[in-house]
Amino acid sequence: MITPYDDTYFMKKALQEAQEAYRKNEIPVGAVIVVENQIIARAHNLTETLHDVTAHAEMQAITAAANYLGGKYLKGCTLYVTLEPCQMCAGALYWSQISNIVYGARDEHRGCIAYNTTLHPKTELRGGILKEEAAGLLKRFFIERRNLN
Numbered sequence: 001m002i003t004p005y006d007d008t009y010f011m012k013k014a015l016q017e018a019q020e021a022y023r024k025n026e027i028p029v030g031a032v033i034v035v036e037n038q039i040i041a042r043a044h045n046l047t048e049t050l051h052d053v054t055a056h057a058e059m060q061a062i063t064a065a066a067n068y069l070g071g072k073y074l075k076g077c078t079l080y081v082t083l084e085p086c087q088m089c090a091g092a093l094y095w096s097q098i099s100n101i102v103y104g105a106r107d108e109h110r111g112c113i114a115y116n117t118t119l120h121p122k123t124e125l126r127g128g129i130l131k132e133e134a135a136g137l138l139k140r141f142f143i144e145r146r147n148l149n
Contacts, residue, residue, distance in 0.1 A: 005037040007102055010080040011129040014104070017044040017057065018082045018137055024049060028137045031057040031081040033065040033074065033098075040077070041065035057081060058089035062096050074098040075122075082134040084111035084127060094120045103127040104134030 010032055017030025021044035033041040043060030047053055058081055066072050078100035085093060085101065090112035093101060097120050106127060108114060119125060 007080070007129045010034055010039070010078070011082070011102065011104055011134075013039060013042070014080040014082050015130060015133055015137070017042055018134065021045045021057070022137060022141055028141050029057045029081065029083045031061040031079060033061050033077050033079050035065075035069075035077045040068045054088065056086065056089050058085050059092055062092055062098075066096070072096065078102060080129075082130075083107055083138065084113060086110050087112055087115045087117045090117040090119060093123065094118065098123055101125045102129055104129055105131045105138065 013032045014030040017032065018028040019030070021030060022028035026045040026048050028045070030044045032039050041061045041064035043057045043064060045057050046055040046060060058079065061079060062074065065074055065077060074096040077098050079093065079098055080102050082104040084103045084105065084107045086107065099122065101119070101123060104127070106113070
Protein backbone atom coordinates (compact mmCIF):
# COMPACT_ATOMS: atom_id res chain seq x y z
CA MET A 1 0.00 0.00 0.00
CA ILE A 2 1.31 3.43 -0.96
CA THR A 3 1.15 6.04 1.76
CA PRO A 4 -0.12 9.46 0.66
CA TYR A 5 3.05 10.85 2.20
CA ASP A 6 5.71 9.81 -0.26
CA ASP A 7 8.42 11.66 -2.20
CA THR A 8 5.95 12.66 -4.92
CA TYR A 9 3.50 14.10 -2.39
CA PHE A 10 6.14 16.29 -0.74
CA MET A 11 7.76 17.31 -4.04
CA LYS A 12 4.34 18.57 -5.17
CA LYS A 13 4.34 20.77 -2.07
CA ALA A 14 7.80 22.06 -3.02
CA LEU A 15 6.50 22.73 -6.55
CA GLN A 16 3.70 24.83 -5.04
CA GLU A 17 6.41 26.94 -3.40
CA ALA A 18 8.23 27.19 -6.73
CA GLN A 19 5.00 28.43 -8.32
CA GLU A 20 4.82 31.13 -5.64
CA ALA A 21 8.38 32.19 -6.48
CA TYR A 22 7.40 32.28 -10.17
CA ARG A 23 4.43 34.51 -9.32
CA LYS A 24 6.82 36.91 -7.55
CA ASN A 25 9.19 36.95 -10.55
CA GLU A 26 11.78 35.01 -8.56
CA ILE A 27 13.64 32.05 -10.07
CA PRO A 28 11.06 29.32 -9.43
CA VAL A 29 12.67 27.04 -6.90
CA GLY A 30 10.68 25.79 -3.94
CA ALA A 31 11.47 23.72 -0.88
CA VAL A 32 9.82 22.01 2.05
CA ILE A 33 11.41 20.31 5.03
CA VAL A 34 9.65 17.30 6.49
CA VAL A 35 10.03 15.36 9.72
CA GLU A 36 7.86 12.33 10.51
CA ASN A 37 5.60 13.05 7.50
CA GLN A 38 4.93 16.60 8.74
CA ILE A 39 6.00 19.70 6.83
CA ILE A 40 7.83 21.96 9.28
CA ALA A 41 9.16 24.52 6.78
CA ARG A 42 8.05 25.88 3.40
CA ALA A 43 10.13 28.27 1.36
CA HIS A 44 10.93 29.58 -2.09
CA ASN A 45 13.59 31.76 -3.65
CA LEU A 46 13.52 35.33 -2.38
CA THR A 47 16.78 36.70 -3.80
CA GLU A 48 15.10 39.50 -5.76
CA THR A 49 12.57 40.38 -3.07
CA LEU A 50 15.17 40.55 -0.29
CA HIS A 51 18.05 41.79 -2.50
CA ASP A 52 20.06 38.94 -1.02
CA VAL A 53 22.04 36.44 -3.09
CA THR A 54 21.87 33.94 -0.22
CA ALA A 55 18.04 33.92 -0.06
CA HIS A 56 17.70 30.61 -1.92
CA ALA A 57 14.73 28.38 -1.14
CA GLU A 58 16.92 25.90 0.74
CA MET A 59 18.49 28.60 2.93
CA GLN A 60 15.07 29.99 3.81
CA ALA A 61 13.79 26.49 4.59
CA ILE A 62 16.80 25.62 6.78
CA THR A 63 16.23 28.73 8.89
CA ALA A 64 12.49 28.10 9.21
CA ALA A 65 13.00 24.44 10.17
CA ALA A 66 15.69 25.26 12.71
CA ASN A 67 13.39 27.86 14.28
CA TYR A 68 10.54 25.33 14.36
CA LEU A 69 12.70 22.66 15.98
CA GLY A 70 14.48 25.06 18.33
CA GLY A 71 17.95 23.94 17.28
CA LYS A 72 20.40 24.16 14.42
CA TYR A 73 20.55 20.48 13.50
CA LEU A 74 18.04 18.91 11.13
CA LYS A 75 18.75 15.26 11.92
CA GLY A 76 15.79 13.09 10.99
CA CYS A 77 14.55 15.70 8.49
CA THR A 78 14.16 15.52 4.72
CA LEU A 79 14.51 18.49 2.39
CA TYR A 80 12.42 18.35 -0.79
CA VAL A 81 13.64 20.93 -3.29
CA THR A 82 12.64 21.37 -6.91
CA LEU A 83 16.21 21.97 -8.14
CA GLU A 84 19.42 20.25 -7.08
CA PRO A 85 21.05 22.44 -4.40
CA CYS A 86 23.91 24.71 -5.37
CA GLN A 87 27.27 24.58 -3.64
CA MET A 88 26.29 27.28 -1.12
CA CYS A 89 23.07 25.55 -0.13
CA ALA A 90 24.75 22.14 0.00
CA GLY A 91 27.33 23.60 2.37
CA ALA A 92 24.62 24.93 4.67
CA LEU A 93 22.84 21.58 4.47
CA TYR A 94 26.11 19.89 5.45
CA TRP A 95 26.31 21.99 8.60
CA SER A 96 22.64 21.37 9.41
CA GLN A 97 23.33 17.61 9.33
CA ILE A 98 20.07 17.05 7.47
CA SER A 99 19.33 13.36 6.95
CA ASN A 100 17.91 13.41 3.41
CA ILE A 101 17.90 15.70 0.40
CA VAL A 102 15.43 14.92 -2.38
CA TYR A 103 15.55 17.13 -5.47
CA GLY A 104 13.51 17.36 -8.64
CA ALA A 105 15.58 18.63 -11.57
CA ARG A 106 19.37 18.44 -11.86
CA ASP A 107 21.40 21.61 -12.20
CA GLU A 108 24.06 20.29 -14.58
CA HIS A 109 26.18 23.48 -14.42
CA ARG A 110 25.81 24.96 -10.95
CA GLY A 111 24.56 22.07 -8.82
CA CYS A 112 26.36 20.44 -5.93
CA ILE A 113 26.94 17.26 -7.94
CA ALA A 114 28.77 19.12 -10.73
CA TYR A 115 30.97 20.79 -8.12
CA ASN A 116 31.57 17.57 -6.17
CA THR A 117 30.37 19.33 -3.04
CA THR A 118 30.74 17.21 0.06
CA LEU A 119 27.54 16.53 1.95
CA HIS A 120 27.41 15.36 5.56
CA PRO A 121 28.43 11.67 5.67
CA LYS A 122 25.01 10.71 7.06
CA THR A 123 23.04 12.69 4.43
CA GLU A 124 21.41 10.73 1.64
CA LEU A 125 20.90 12.51 -1.70
CA ARG A 126 18.44 11.37 -4.33
CA GLY A 127 16.87 13.12 -7.26
CA GLY A 128 14.61 13.02 -10.26
CA ILE A 129 11.32 13.28 -8.37
CA LEU A 130 8.90 15.19 -10.65
CA LYS A 131 11.94 16.40 -12.58
CA GLU A 132 9.94 17.20 -15.73
CA GLU A 133 7.56 19.49 -13.84
CA ALA A 134 10.40 21.22 -11.99
CA ALA A 135 12.56 21.66 -15.10
CA GLY A 136 9.57 22.79 -17.17
CA LEU A 137 8.72 25.57 -14.73
CA LEU A 138 12.33 26.81 -14.78
CA LYS A 139 12.51 26.68 -18.59
CA ARG A 140 9.23 28.60 -18.93
CA PHE A 141 10.46 31.25 -16.48
CA PHE A 142 13.71 31.86 -18.35
CA ILE A 143 12.05 31.85 -21.78
CA GLU A 144 9.57 34.50 -20.57
CA ARG A 145 12.38 36.49 -18.98
CA ARG A 146 14.43 36.48 -22.21
CA ASN A 147 11.40 37.55 -24.22
CA LEU A 148 10.87 40.56 -21.95
CA ASN A 149 14.40 41.85 -22.53
